Every structure is written in structure tokens, then in C-alpha cells.
Amino acid sequence: MRTPSFMPYAAGLAAALILSGCAAEEVSLAVPTPVTTPSSRTAEPPSTTPATTVxxxxxxxPQAARADTQEGAEAFAKxxxxxxxxxxxxxxxxxLSGLFVDDCxxxxxxxxxxxxxxxxxQHYAKRSFVTEHTSIRRFLHDDPVKFVExxxxxxxxxxxxxxxxxLESTKPNDNISFVLAIEFDEHWTVSAVHVEQR
Structure with a gap:
């Protein structure tokens, strides 16, 4: 039985799941300036460390999924x-914020x-998809779009x-592949996902 096109691997859910989303929060890791207390001696001015924004x-x-390499592409897709x-x-x-382009x-x-x-x-009780393997479908150095299965x-x-x-349950599916089109610009992002039944 084919699953709904809008949700390729959540079989059994109502077709009324037509919905909307929002953006990620920014995180700033700043090193605090040391607090000085008055004393009879002249205190040296505290050293300042520039704030680090991550x-x-x-x-x-994950670290393994950050590299602009074939291994990094496979790790990111997974x-x-x-x-x-x-x-x-x-x-x-x-x-999922920041992991895909706006038109995916x-x-x-x-x-x-x-x-x-x-x-x-509502939510899934646990992960529904078990990865068996990842592989490069196409990884050409002169093409910014790479394809990973x-x-x-x-x-x-x-x-x-x-x-x-x-409430209900998803349907098992023994052989399914997600083929991701991904691009690297500071980090990998997904530009398209194609679902294949193997």
C-alpha cells in the first residue's frame, strides 16, 4: 500500500495533516566578564574575552556530518x-530548523x-525508521548539488x-530509500527528498 505523498513514511495517519511551522532560536555562548570586588590594592582591569557565537x-x-566530503554528506543525510x-x-x-531550503x-x-x-x-512512541546503509548516488565536484541515499x-x-x-500506528515497510539532494554552504542543507520503494 502506497503511503500519502505529503508524509512518505507516516502511513496510517489521516490525510488532514496539512499544517505550518516556525524558526529556530539563536544561541550565544558568551564568556562572562569576571566580577571584581573593591580592595585596598589597585586591581588590574579584567581581561576581556570576545563573545563567541555558535x-x-x-x-x-554531529561533527562527522559537518565536513564537505562524501563521508560528511552521507553522515548528514542519515x-x-x-x-x-x-x-x-x-x-x-x-x-528541522535550518536543515533544509525554503522550497524543499x-x-x-x-x-x-x-x-x-x-x-x-501527539507524537510517535519511538523512531519509526531504521537506517541500514547510506550511499552516494552522485557527488561531482563541479556540481554543488550532491545526491545521497x-x-x-x-x-x-x-x-x-x-x-x-x-491513537493509531504506522505501517511497517521493509524496503524504503530516501534520496536526498543536498548542498554545502557553511553546512549541508537538504534541497529535495525523493522517496523510493526498493
């Missing part, structure tokens, strides 16, 4: 699919699904409400 998106990406599932488990669309339609629908779960107080299988998981009561 990109909130890069901070969430990480992205895990984040999609985690956004359903947590009911948190912000787990499948990515937008993944985020809308997580937003729907958030608004309804994340192959695996889906397991049946319960969709539960705030109390943990089961």
Missing part, C-alpha cells in the same frame, strides 16, 4: 532522516507533520497522545 544549526549537527523521525517522536518541528516540499511537509503533532499533543526499513510504531494512550 551557529545554532551547526551546533546540532542525520537529517533521524531528525525527521525525532521531530515526530518529540512533536517538535524546530528539530517534502521537507516542509515533514515539518508540518511535526507541527501537527505539537499542536495536538539513506536506505532502511520502517517499523510499526504507536502514535500516542499526551497521556501515552495509543
Amino acid at each position: 551557529d545554532p544549526v551547526v551546533a546540532r549537527i 542525520f537529517f532522516i533521524e531528525q525527521v523521525t525525532d521531530s515526530f517522536v518529540e512533536g517538535d518541528p524546530d528539530l 516540499k517534502t521537507c516542509i511537509n515533514f515539518r508540518k507533520t511535526a507541527s501537527y503533532f505539537e499542536s495536538k499533543g 539513506v536506505a532502511g526499513h520502517e517499523i510499526e510504531v504507536d502514535i500516542v497522545d499526551r497521556t501515552g494512550a495509543r
Whole structure:
């Protein structure tokens, strides 16, 4: 049985999951200035350390998935699919913030699904997709768009409400692949996702 096009691996959910999302918070890691107390001696002025700002998106990406290499591309693709599932488990669309371009339609629908779960107080009981392997489909140095396959299988998981009561469950799927088009600009981002039944 084919799954709905707007949510390629959440079979069994109502087709009414047409939804919306929001942006990530910025994180700033600043070194605090030491506090001086009055004393009889003249205190040396405190040394100042410039504030260090960490990109909130890069901070969430595992080290292995940050490199502009084939290995980095595969690690990022696997990480992205895990984040999609985690956004359903947590009911948190912000787990996907900054990881895809604005016109990635499948990515937008993944985020809308997580937003729907958030608004309804529902979530997956656990991850539904198990990665079996990743592989490079196309990685040409003169083409900024790289293609990576994340192959695996889906397991049946319960969709539960705030109390943990089961509402329905996803359908298992033994052979499914996500082919991600990704680009590197300071970090990898997803520009398209194609779902294949193997």
C-alpha cells in the first residue's frame, strides 16, 4: 500500500495533516566578564574575552556530518532522516530548523507533520525508521548539488497522545530509500527528498 505523498513514511495517519511551522532560536555562548570586588590594592582591569557565537544549526549537527566530503554528506543525510523521525517522536518541528531550503516540499511537509503533532499533543512512541546503509548516488565536484541515499526499513510504531494512550500506528515497510539532494554552504542543507520503494 502506497503511503500519502505529503508524509512518505507516516502511513496510517489521516490525510488532514496539512499544517505550518516556525524558526529556530539563536544561541550565544558568551564568556562572562569576571566580577571584581573593591580592595585596598589597585586591581588590574579584567581581561576581556570576545563573545563567541555558535551557529545554532551547526551546533546540532554531529561533527562527522559537518565536513564537505562524501563521508560528511552521507553522515548528514542519515542525520537529517533521524531528525525527521525525532521531530515526530518529540512533536517538535524546530528539530528541522535550518536543515533544509525554503522550497524543499517534502521537507516542509515533514515539518508540518511535526507541527501537527505539537499542536495536538501527539507524537510517535519511538523512531519509526531504521537506517541500514547510506550511499552516494552522485557527488561531482563541479556540481554543488550532491545526491545521497539513506536506505532502511520502517517499523510499526504507536502514535500516542499526551497521556501515552495509543491513537493509531504506522505501517511497517521493509524496503524504503530516501534520496536526498543536498548542498554545502557553511553546512549541508537538504534541497529535495525523493522517496523510493526498493
